[in-house]
Amino acid sequence: MKKIAIIAHDGRKPEMVHFLKENEEVLTKVALIATGTTGTHVAKAGYEVEAKLSGPMGGDAQIAAMAAEKQLCAVIFFRDPLGKHPHEPDVQMLMRICDLYNIPLATNPASAGFMLKGMAAMGEV
Numbered sequence: 001m002k003k004i005a006i007i008a009h010d011g012r013k014p015e016m017v018h019f020l021k022e023n024e025e026v027l028t029k030v031a032l033i034a035t036g037t038t039g040t041h042v043a044k045a046g047y048e049v050e051a052k053l054s055g056p057m058g059g060d061a062q063i064a065a066m067a068a069e070k071q072l073c074a075v076i077f078f079r080d081p082l083g084k085h086p087h088e089p090d091v092q093m094l095m096r097i098c099d100l101y102n103i104p105l106a107t108n109p110a111s112a113g114f115m116l117k118g119m120a121a122m123g124e125v
């Protein structure tokens, strides 16, 4: 089963939960990986999810490691552009790793929606 990572900063978690509901058809066909608190929300929304550490505690770094090892087919990361984050270097590192290995990365619901539709249309998920 293909693996997709999903992460949301606190200010974007409600949008992330809404996104999960809107994209159930595709997202139930993949294995979801999430950072800690995001994972709790994903599970509450009814999905099976492998939760890593919370973002500030190294969860973004764990997901970046999976991306570097080519274990992920996409990363959905709803970042809060208005928030300050103590682990900003980890956030930058995750996005850099996605660029380095050409892993699809969507940082807002609009682009994530297009990304999933594109992947489904191409038979990727």
Ligand SMILES: O=C(CO)COP(=O)(O)O
Pocket: 007, 008, 009, 010, 034, 035, 036, 037, 038, 039, 053, 054, 055, 056, 059, 060, 087, 091
């Ligand atoms: O901080 C995050 C991403 O940088 C998200 O972490 P949580 O899912 O643990 O809130």
